Amino acid sequence: xxxxxxxxxxxxxxxxxxxxxxxxxxxxxxxxxxxxLDSQAAEEMIQKSSQMGVPVLDIEGQIIVGFDKERIKRALxx
Amino acid sequence: MYDLIIVGAGPAGIxxxxxxxxxxxDFLVITKDIGGQAALSGDVxxxxxxxxxxxxxxxxxxxxHLNKFNIKLKENEEVIEVKKRGDFISVExxxxxxxxxxxxxxxxxxxxxxxVPGEKEFKNRGLTYCATCDxxxxxxxxxxxIGGGNSALDAGLQLIKIAKHTYVVNITAxxxxxxxxxxxxxxxxxxxxxxxxxxxxIIGDKMVNGIRIKKEGKEEVLAVEGVFxxxxxxxxxxxxxxxxxxxxxxxxxxxxxxxxIPGIFAAGDVTDVPEKQIIIAAGEGSKAxxxxxxxxxxxxxx
Numbered sequence: 001x002x003x004x005x006x007x008x009x010x011x012x013x014x015x016x017x018x019x020x021x022x023x024x025x026x027x028x029x030x031x032x033x034x035x036x037l038d039s040q041a042a043e044e045m046i047q048k049s050s051q052m053g054v055p056v057l058d059i060e061g062q063i064i065v066g067f068d069k070e071r072i073k074r075a076l077x078x
Numbered sequence: 079m080y081d082l083i084i085v086g087a088g089p090a091g092i093x094x095x096x097x098x099x100x101x102x103x104d105f106l107v108i109t110k111d112i113g114g115q116a117a118l119s120g121d122v123x124x125x126x127x128x129x130x131x132x133x134x135x136x137x138x139x140x141x142x143h144l145n146k147f148n149i150k151l152k153e154n155e156e157v158i159e160v161k162k163r164g165d166f167i168s169v170e171x172x173x174x175x176x177x178x179x180x181x182x183x184x185x186x187x188x189x190x191x192x193x194v195p196g197e198k199e200f201k202n203r204g205l206t207y208c209a210t211c212d213x214x215x216x217x218x219x220x221x222x223x224i225g226g227g228n229s230a231l232d233a234g235l236q237l238i239k240i241a242k243h244t245y246v247v248n249i250t251a252x253x254x255x256x257x258x259x260x261x262x263x264x265x266x267x268x269x270x271x272x273x274x275x276x277x278x279x280i281i282g283d284k285m286v287n288g289i290r291i292k293k294e295g296k297e298e299v300l301a302v303e304g305v306f307x308x309x310x311x312x313x314x315x316x317x318x319x320x321x322x323x324x325x326x327x328x329x330x331x332x333x334x335x336x337x338x339i340p341g342i343f344a345a346g347d348v349t350d351v352p353e354k355q356i357i358i359a360a361g362e363g364s365k366a367x368x369x370x371x372x373x374x375x376x377x378x379x380x
Contacts, residue, residue, distance in 0.1 A: 010211060010212070010213075010214040010215070011214075012120075012210045012211070013208070013210065013211035013212075014113075014117045014118050014133065014134040014137070014210075014211070015117075015211065016211070017134045018113075018117070018134070018138075021138065035214065035215060036214030036215070036217070036240075039217060042214075042215055042217075046215075046285075050203075050284070051202040051203050052202055052203060052204055052206070052212065052215050052285070052304075053202035053206060053208075053211070053212055054211055054212060054215070065202070068154070069153070069154065070154060
């Protein structure tokens with residue numbers, strides 16, 4: 001069963017791009033939320049992570065701040 | 079014992095690794111991340127062969143090129159000490175200890191910190207070092223950019239389109255940077271430039287809600303919800319022991335990328351090479367590996 005993966009990102013953020021590329025390489029489908037366009041989602045991201053930096057990944061409720069390959073893999077159970 | 083350890087995987091480290099692969103050296107790359115500052119750059123229009131590419135895209139190209147070779151790579155690992163011991167060099171990281179006959183230090187530069195109270199507590203809680211990344215989160219808010227050079231001007235201009243109002247807090251008497259950008263900043267009604275203003279403290283509750291500044295002897299608090307620190311870069315050279323550095327902390331190298339310690343080489347932005355450019359860092363990386371190759375060959379004859 002595929003895990004529910006959401007990434008909060010901004011368009012110009014290099015680590016967001018790297019994180020998305022990494023998920024694609026792992027063949028993990030994800031929902032990309034552009035917080036520069038969606039201020040409600042931006043608020044949601046700040047609530048979940050208690051901080052304001054992107055990217056933030058929500059993997060089945062596990063919140064990962066920043067692009068951290070090892071933590072992403074662990075959260076995905078890979 | 080490796081022939082070579084390369085510290086860092088930005089343009090210099092990656093190019094050094096590509097050359098080392100092609101010379102069939104037994105080597106290891108230890109790095110915090112891949113792409114280095116290139117991955118954080120905006121538009122790149124001066125890398126030969128690419129009329130236009132973004133920094134992150136170029137960094138991906140570098141990584142793909144690196145991955146073509148089957149190299150030993152330790153990512154997410156930070157080197158804490160490089161030191162010559164007898165006829166080899168020890169490299170200690172936050173995850174292990176290694177030995178090599180030679181080392182190329184290509185650890186680049188990082189954003190300079192303010193070193194004021196509140197900075198660490200509010201990092202990513204309204205305070206950021208990457209305007210490109212985080213500016214969109216400050217839509218409709220009042221923010222401050224700390225700095226007065228090109229990167230501060232660039233951040234200020236990005237924020238015009240996003241923030242409600244932007245203060246540029248500049249410690250010197252007037253803004254530096256390129257004239258074109260400076261004019262745009264000074265002309266904008268959405269930016270207030272505060273010269274001769276020193277940032278004393280970042281204040282807030284859960285998130286930033288202000289900064290305390292000192293301007294012409296008087297302290298005041300600016301109510302801001304975002305702080306963008308853009309006060310330049312410092313070299314990641316602290317871990318390298320006994321090598322000569324200049325007053326900026328950059329490792330001194332000669333034109334063959336040798337430091338004063340035989341076997342320790344350095345390349346790219348961490349060195350005192352006169353210009354800091356992606357293409358220069360890449361060229362320096364290749365030069366460093368070729369120097370290492372020659373050095374190792376000479377060692378074997380002894």
